[in-house]
Amino acid sequence: xxxxxxxxxxxxxxxxxxxxxxxxxxxxxxxxxxxxxxxxxxxxxxxxxxxxxxxxxxxxxxxxxxxxxxxxxxxxxxxxxxxxxxxxxxxxxxxxxxxxxxxxxxxxxxxxxxxxxxxxxxxxxxxxxxxxxxxxxxxxxxxxxxxxxxxxxxxxxxxxxxxxxxxxxxxxxxxxxxxxxxxxxxxxxxxxxxxxxxxxxxxxxxxxxxxxxxxxxxxxxxxxxxxxxxxxxxxxxxxxxxxxxxxxxxxxxxxxxxxxxxxxxxxxxxxxxxxxxxxxxxxxxxxxxxxxxxxxxxxxxxxxxxxxxxxxxxxxxxxxxxxxxxxxxxxxxxxxxxxxxxxxxxxxxxxxxxxxxxxxxxxxxxxxxxxxxxxxxxxxxxxxxxxxxxxxxxxxxxxxxxxxxxxxxxxxxxxxxxxxxxxxxxxxxxxxxxxxxxxxxxxxxxxxxxxxxxxxxxxxxxxxxxxxxxxxxxxxxxxxxxxxxxxxxxxxxxxxxxxxxxxxxxxxxxxxxxxxxxxxxxxxxxxxxxxxxxxxxxxxxxxxxxxxxxxxx
Amino acid sequence: xxxxxxxxxxxxxxxxxxxxxxxxxxxxxxxxxxxxxxxxxxxxxxxxxxxxxxxxxxxxxxxxxxxxxxxxxxxxxxxxxxxxxxxx
Numbered sequence: 116x117x118x119x120x121x122x123x124x125x126x127x128x129x130x131x132x133x134x135x136x137x138x139x140x141x142x143x144x145x146x147x148x149x150x151x152x153x154x155x156x157x158x159x160x161x162x163x164x165x166x167x168x169x170x171x172x173x174x175x176x177x178x179x180x181x182x183x184x185x186x187x188x189x190x191x192x193x194x195x196x197x198x199x200x201x202x203x204x205x206x207x208x209x210x211x212x213x214x215x216x217x218x219x220x221x222x223x224x225x226x227x228x229x230x231x232x233x234x235x236x237x238x239x240x241x242x243x244x245x246x247x248x249x250x251x252x253x254x255x256x257x258x259x260x261x262x263x264x265x266x267x268x269x270x271x272x273x274x275x276x277x278x279x280x281x282x283x284x285x286x287x288x289x290x291x292x293x294x295x296x297x298x299x300x301x302x303x304x305x306x307x308x309x310x311x312x313x314x315x316x317x318x319x320x321x322x323x324x325x326x327x328x329x330x331x332x333x334x335x336x337x338x339x340x341x342x343x344x345x346x347x348x349x350x351x352x353x354x355x356x357x358x359x360x361x362x363x364x365x366x367x368x369x370x371x372x373x374x375x376x377x378x379x380x381x382x383x384x385x386x387x388x389x390x391x392x393x394x395x396x397x398x399x400x401x402x403x404x405x406x407x408x409x410x411x412x413x414x415x416x417x418x419x420x421x422x423x424x425x426x427x428x429x430x431x432x433x434x435x436x437x438x439x440x441x442x443x444x445x446x447x448x449x450x451x452x453x454x455x456x457x458x459x460x461x462x463x464x465x466x467x468x469x470x471x472x473x474x475x476x477x478x479x480x481x482x483x484x485x486x487x488x489x490x491x492x493x494x495x496x497x498x499x500x501x502x503x504x505x506x507x508x509x510x511x512x513x514x515x516x517x518x519x520x521x522x523x524x525x526x527x528x529x530x531x532x533x534x535x536x537x538x539x540x541x542x543x544x545x546x547x548x549x550x551x552x553x554x555x556x557x558x559x560x561x562x563x564x565x566x567x568x569x570x571x572x573x574x575x576x577x578x579x580x581x582x583x584x585x586x587x588x589x590x591x592x593x594x595x596x597x598x599x600x601x602x603x604x605x606x607x608x609x610x611x612x613x614x615x616x617x618x619x620x621x622x623x624x625x626x627x628x629x630x631x632x633x634x635x636x637x638x639x640x641x642x643x644x645x646x647x648x649x650x651x652x653x654x655x656x657x658x659x660x661x662x663x664x665x666x667x668x
Numbered sequence: 669x670x671x672x673x674x675x676x677x678x679x680x681x682x683x684x685x686x687x688x689x690x691x692x693x694x695x696x697x698x699x700x701x702x703x704x705x706x707x708x709x710x711x712x713x714x715x716x717x718x719x720x721x722x723x724x725x726x727x728x729x730x731x732x733x734x735x736x737x738x739x740x741x742x743x744x745x746x747x748x749x750x751x752x753x754x755x756x
Contacts, residue, residue, distance in 0.1 A: 492707030494677050497692030501677065503707075631678065639680040660682070667730065 122172045126194055127244055129165045133201040134240045136162065137303075140208045141233040144224060144296075147215055155212055159205065166202040170195060185320065193247065193317035200306040200313070201243075204236075207306070211299045214292055223285065223293045228272045232300040235261050235268070239307045243314075250318045259311030265304030272297045377409055378547075380420045387411075387418035390550035394422065397549060400525070401456060404545050425545050427538035434532065434568065434585045435578055445537045446585070449544045450592045457557055457596070460525035467519050468556050470611040471512040477619040478508070484622045488634040507641040514648035515611055520556035521602055528552040530560035531567040532585075558605060561593040562612035565664055570620040572629055579668040586664050607644070607654035613663070614640035636663050673711045675704040693750065702750065713750065715740055 139155045173195050177183065183191075218224070239261040246254035276294050279285045316322050380387065397405040410421035428437070433445055482489035494501040502510070527534065528551025536545045568582045597605035618637035624630040640659060647657050681689070696702035702713040715738065724735035739749035 494675075495703060495705045496677065496689055497696040497702055497704075499689050499692035501679070635678065635680045642685075663680070 122169060122176060122191070122194060125165060125169045125172065126198065126247075129162065129169060129198055129201050130240065130244050132158065132162050132165060133204055134237065136205045136208050137233065137236055137240060140211050141229075141237075143212060144215065144229055144233075145226070147221070152212060156209065159209055162202055162205045166198050169198045173198075189320050190247070190317045193313040196313035196316075197243065197247070197310045200309045204240075204303050204306050207299050207303055211296055214295045214299065217288075217292045218296075219286060219289045219292075223276075223289050224296065225272075228268070228275075228297065229300065232265055232268050232297070235264050236300070236303050236307065239310075243310060246311075246314045247317060252315070252318055255311050255314035255318060257311075258314065259308050261311075262304035262308040265301050265307075269297050269301035269304075378406070378422050378424045380422065381417055382419075384413055384416070384418040386550050387420050388413065390548075391420055393549040393552040397525075397546070397552065400460065403543070404452070404456075405549060406545070406547060425536045425538075425547065427536040427545070430532035430535040430537060430544075431567070431571070433537055434581055435573070441539060442581070442585070443588075444542075445539070445544070446588050446592075448537065448542055449535065450589075452544050453560075454596065457524040460554070462523045462554060463521075464523065465519040465521055466523040466554070466556055468515060468558075468608055468611065470559070470562075470608070470615040471508060471515045474615040474618050475508060475512070477622065480622045481618060484625075485630055485634070488621060488630065491638075502642075502645070504638065504641075507638070507645055510645045510648065511611065511614070511641050514644060518604060518608060518611070518654055520558065520608060521604070522600065523554045524557045526552060526555045526557060526560045528555075528559070530563040532564065533567070556608060556612075557593075557596070558608045558612045561589070562609060562616045564589055566613065566616035566620055569617075569664065569666060570624065570633060572624065572626060574668040576668045579666065583665045583667075590661065590664060603655040604657075606659065607647075607657040610640045610644055610657065610659050613637075613659075614644070632666060639663060673709060675706065675709055675711050714742070715750070 136155060136158055139151060139158070143151045143155060173191050176191055177188065180187070215221075239258045242254045242258055245251065246258060273294060276290045276297075280287050280290045312322075380390070391408060391411050394405050394408055398407070406423035406425055408420065408422055410419075412419050430445070430449070434442060437445070478489060489504060491504045493503040493506070527546055527549060529548050531548075534546060534548045536547060537543075538545070565586050568586050571582060573579055573582060594605070596602075614637045617633045617640070621630050621633050621637075624633060640663065643659055644657075647654075693702060696713075697715055700714055700716055702715065704711045704713070717740065719738050719740040721739075722735070722737045724733070724737075726733040726735075735751070737749060737751045
């Protein structure tokens with residue numbers, strides 16, 4: 116047990132058994148006989164057994180080879196997924212067989228309709244073993260595409276049969292049974308799509324849907340890539356928080372982008388377009404500060420972007436992993452760079468702020484994860500009262516309407532530490548993920564940076580100390596910037612912005628106690644803002660204790 | 669058995685706010701009625717007679733804690749208490 120060759124043999128059996136079962140059903144549809152019926156039904160338990168044997172062997176194989184390389188592991192996972200789908204195809208075959216028993220008039224099924232469907236299915240099944248053995252993308256894609264063809268064939272049969280029902284020329288029951296049979300053939304297409312995608316997974320090492328694959332291919336082609344797709348290594352494709360899928364792509368073979376790795380981003384068209392426009396804007400204003408664009412592809416539903424993969428170290432890792440001197444240097448470079456960007460793009464006109472509105476836009480997501488915080492009701496302790504969280508938010512939203520930043524700058528818009536890349540050799544910082552960049556209050560970037568450090572679930576006192584030093588350094592620098600610019604309401608806007616950042620960060624935190632720390636800070640700031648607002652005092656006099664920015668493990 | 673009633677409020681506060689919460693409780697104690705309520709729960713307490721009080725303080729490194737606890741029984745089977753904690 117537990118050897119890959121053994122699995123391979125059983126796998127070939129289940130593929131060929133599925134092929135035979137489909138063929139038996141095809142024959143039965145053409146010439147139904149009781150012998151053919153029994154033969155097909157009898158094979159069902161054999162196929163089920165085969166599936167179980169393969170499953171057992173796959174799990175035993177994974178268990179026995181704890182150090183199995185990723186490629187082999189992916190292959191075993193693909194075999195598991197394909198086997199499950201083949202067994203479902205065989206189940207559907209039996210469903211077709213049973214439906215045939217309900218047909219009053221067999222001629223309702225047309226050879227010209229079902230034969231092409233069976234042919235597509237048989238041709239696809241014929242490719243399965245070889246596609247996996249040869250790691251062949253074209254064959255995997257052909258299997259995937261059989262689903263489209265079966266859909267189209269089903270649609271035309273469906274239309275014919277529904278119009279027959281409407282014309283009352285044929286018994287409705289008979290037509291419906293025929294629709295069921297065609298529908299089962301169409302469902303086999305869905306399973307074949309899963310089979311094809313499992314092979315794509317084995318070849319590419321990442322789960323990728325066929326439409327995403329098409330989108331990626333289009334983008335790569337637009338970027339001028341002419342190499343084979345098998346030569347591309349997809350290092351990681353993961354769902355990012357912003358709802359885009361991101362993957363790192365490296366070219367292992369020949370091709371135009373062989374010297375550079377690149378990042379592939381795929382998401383909603385508006386988002387991707389904004390990201391592209393912002394990258395272009397930043398590159399024009401501050402050449403080299405953002406990744407170069409290699410390719411862009413816009414579709415109706417999904418768009419994609421292929422950009423340079425920046426070498427260097429993310430600020431999130433840097434703060435935790437690098438030595439003190441390197442970190443100090445990185446902060447120096449970051450602050451100089453930001454100062455330059457803000458000075459150069461400073462627009463002296465005031466700009467209204469909307470931090471609480473941003474909080475409200477994410478309120479439902481927070482409530483979903485932590486209703487105990489988001490929905491905290493009004494509390495009374497004797498004659499002392501604590502307002503409900505929702506009413507606090509509403510009050511602060513009102514107060515925010517009277518608050519403006521004295522000037523605006525080009526902000527990053529998502530200034531998390533993992534969006535800042537420091538290149539120690541070149542002594543530069545560069546920025547990624549710019550789709551939210553706009554002319555706005557710099558306090559937004561400051562607060563997001565600070566809270567992106569705070570909210571990291573790191574509880575080792577030594578590492579927490581590093582995060583706290585990073586927070587302290589950047590906060591002091593931001594205060595200094597505010598003083599230089601004579602920005603008198605910075606503290607107040609900072610309280611709004613921090614409340615927003617602390618509150619919205621709760622939705623990513625499953626650790627109840629730590630989520631509570633984030634929430635209590637958001638609540639404290641909202642209460643302080645609200646208390647100050649009630650006095651009618653000017654925002655210039657508002658302050659909050661800087662302790663709120665630190666967490667001690 | 670009577671259902672347990674619980675009131676929990678955990679927060680960050682400045683000294684001024686903490687004093688106003690403490691005042692609210694001591695004022696209630698003086699009048700013989702301390703009310704604690706949220707949208708779902710309302711606890712009315714009537715501290716009287718002989719009450720058990722404990723004050724605990726701890727200081728370790730940078731961590732400080734003051735615990736203030738008052739416990740009493742209304743009858744032989746019922747017990748009530750108020751716990752106040754300050755610091756961490």
